């Protein structure tokens with residue numbers, strides 16, 4: 001009997017539905033894998049900002065992890081908002097206990113409106129407990145800077161920051177370019193411990209409907225890994241997925257609107273020039 005690939009997201013809930021657990025589950029569904037979830041924190045949030053954060057107790061997280069781990073065959077998983085050092089440690093412990101492979105760590109730190117989704121003192125815990133377990137880490141530019149202490153100003157410092165992330169124990173890294181200054185392109189830089197590197201380049205889309213781009217991108221990589229895709233191929237699909245989600249807007253909310261998680265499967269993007277992804281090895 002053929003089994004559907006099963007995935008897990010360990011992340012925060014976004015009441016606005018565009019980021020966090022909600023973005024992850026929508027993305028999993030769109031890419032044809034089964035999604036389970038462990039909620040680390042509930043946020044009261046919409047497209048204009050984060051009004052409140054309610055972290056779950058360590059016990060609540062532990063029992064959710066057990067419920068998932070005791071029943072499902074998780075072939076790939078991702079972490080998002082982990083908020084504090086205790087949650088990070090509990091998460092790392094369960095990943096090791098259950099032997100979960102294909103871990104994508106999205107080191108979520110600060111929401112677009114400026115709210116701290118990770119306590120500043122938890123960055124160290126992320127580096128010591130979680131990065132060594134990661135198959136892929138997907139920082140945006142400010143997150144890569146916070147993890148490495150390197151200021152990313154050009155392709156050389158971007159490469160050095162990627163190398164520094166790998167030296168923390170991750171097998172591969174993508175430094176996402178959403179926060180880059182290039183007005184024409186959104187470029188993501190990939191580096192693997194085996195020396196392979198690649199640039200994934202898409203046309204930058206002039207939009208403020210970018211809420212949850214990072215979560216969606218990492219969830220798409222996770223879904224593809226769960227289906228057995230090779231890592232770089234999985235990243236390419238994730239880039240196509242987020243480009244489609246950005247270029248076919250939903251026009252929802254008063255602030256940074258959510259991306260359109262259904263756009264990729266509607267396949268309208270295949271006909272448009274703006275959705276071409278270039279890969280430079």
Ligand SMILES: Nc1ncnc2c1ncn2[C@@H]1O[C@H](COP(=O)(O)OP(=O)(O)OP(=O)(O)O)[C@@H](O)[C@H]1O
Nearest residue numbers: 140176177178179186204205211212213214215217
């Ligand atoms: N305006 C844009 N046009 C095209 N691609 C974009 C744009 N903004 C972000 N992206 C892409 O979206 C993906 C996520 O990158 P980004 O740097 O925005 O992540 P993030 O800051 O973690 O997102 P968030 O915190 O909102 O979840 C990357 O592939 C990036 O290149």
Ligand SMILES: Cc1ncc(CO)c(N)n1
Nearest residue numbers: 012013019020081111212
């Ligand atoms: C719950 C949650 N996770 C991640 C992000 C980052 O987009 C967010 N805004 N909210």
